Amino acid sequence: MSSSCLLALESSCDETAAAVCTLDGRLIASRIASQVEIHRRYGGVVPEVASRNHVLHARLLVEQVLEDAGKKPADMSAFAATSGPGLVSSLLIGTSMAKALAIAEDKPFVAVNHMEGHLLSPFMDGNGPVRASIALIVSGGHTMLVRVHDVGRYELLGRTRDDAAGEAFDKVAKMIGLPYPGGPEIDKLARQGNPEAFKFPRSFLDGSSLEFSFSGLKTAVLYELPKLDLKDERLLADLCASVQAAIIEVLVEKLVLAAKRSRETLVTVSGGVSCNRGLREVLTARCAKEGLELLLARPELCTDNAGMIAFAAVQRFNQGHSSPLEADVDPNLSLVS
Ligand code: KG4
Numbered sequence: 217m218s219s220s221c222l223l224a225l226e227s228s229c230d231e232t233a234a235a236v237c238t239l240d241g242r243l244i245a246s247r248i249a250s251q252v253e254i255h256r257r258y259g260g261v262v263p264e265v266a267s268r269n270h271v272l273h274a275r276l277l278v279e280q281v282l283e284d285a286g287k288k289p290a291d292m293s294a295f296a297a298t299s300g301p302g303l304v305s306s307l308l309i310g311t312s313m314a315k316a317l318a319i320a321e322d323k324p325f326v327a328v329n330h331m332e333g334h335l336l337s338p339f340m341d342g343n344g345p346v347r348a349s350i351a352l353i354v355s356g357g358h359t360m361l362v363r364v365h366d367v368g369r370y371e372l373l374g375r376t377r378d379d380a381a382g383e384a385f386d387k388v389a390k391m392i393g394l395p396y397p398g399g400p401e402i403d404k405l406a407r408q409g410n411p412e413a414f415k416f417p418r419s420f421l422d423g424s425s426l427e428f429s430f431s432g433l434k435t436a437v438l439y440e441l442p443k444l445d446l447k448d449e450r451l452l453a454d455l456c457a458s459v460q461a462a463i464i465e466v467l468v469e470k471l472v473l474a475a476k477r478s479r480e481t482l483v484t485v486s487g488g489v490s491c492n493r494g495l496r497e498v499l500t501a502r503c504a505k506e507g508l509e510l511l512l513a514r515p516e517l518c519t520d521n522a523g524m525i526a527f528a529a530v531q532r533f534n535q536g537h538s539s540p541l542e543a544d545v546d547p548n549l550s551l552v553s
């Protein structure tokens with residue numbers, strides 16, 4: 217059947233990605249050209265290098281996902297791209313390509329908020345339709361608790377006052393000499409460590425707050441470092457397990473608190489940090505105990521990808537929404553107005 221799909225591009229940071237999704241929300245092709253190896257040598261993402269690499273990969277990825285899906289550009293009902301938040305020079309590559317395709321095929325362009333892509337990703341893989349829930353979004357740049365009433369109707373319940381959860385993982389990893397990005401490295405080492413070896417602070421703020429703070433954890437690790445021999449593998453694993461446990465406890469407790477307070481029984485967790493195996497295990501056990509239904513995206517859909525952007529675009533497109541071709545990118549685009 218023609219005109220039953222949508223193609224989306226993601227280029228907000230260091231991953232160039234393209235995906236094709238059917239208008240009933242099935243992901244039928246998704247590819248990522250990761251730049252992790254390129255940025256690792258700098259210890260973080262270099263914007264200029266990222267945008268140049270997006271230029272190199274975007275066109276080929278579009279051709280490949282269309283081939284994977286067995287579709288032509290003319291079969292698409294719309295073309296979508298992430299328009300923010302993210303790096304301006306990176307966002308411009310994906311949006312320019314999606315707009316060019318939209319013009320060439322005379323089809324609508326749909327601008328997507330990257331955080332809405334993460335937010336809705338747990339509803340992919342047949343977990344839809346999107347419904348009332350409490351969402352915890354934990355990525356490299358954001359940590360937010362959001363009440364979801366419906367697609368596009370979001371209420372911010374709390375966010376971090378300083379570092380995002382992914383940033384806390386990455387900064388601690390850098391301090392202890394682990395490669396970028398640090399989250400997956402800490403996740404791996406934490407499997408062999410004792411989470412109670414070090415008592416790191418849990419910033420619950422006043423106990424009833426839904427705001428987060430992770431900068432105290434970073435400082436606590438910094439004070440601990442001169443006393444430690446990080447060449448000791450056992451100790452390094454204990455340190456990683458203890459840091460991870462401190463982050464997980466705050467995330468899980470605040471999510472449960474938000475659900476109880478709003479009397480929602482469905483909770484979702486998304487963003488790169490939701491790949492973390494320790495977090496997934498604690499969440500699964502805790503939600504079962506509290507009688508909460510938990511939706512998590514599969515790991516490939518947790519970190520940046522175009523599948524989640526295509527899925528979010530489909531939800532908006534099906535509501536009759538599209539964006540003007542003059543729509544600009546916005547590095548600080550907000551999820552809630
Ligand atoms: O959502 P994402 O891919 O990009 C942003 O939108 O920021 O999230 C990237 C973040 C990084 O901070 C990375 O270290 C973290 O997610 N991350 C993890 C894991 N995998 C990725 N953190 C903890 N454990 C993981 N397994």
Ligand code: ZN
Pocket residue numbers: 330334355356487488519520
């Ligand atoms: Zn992201």
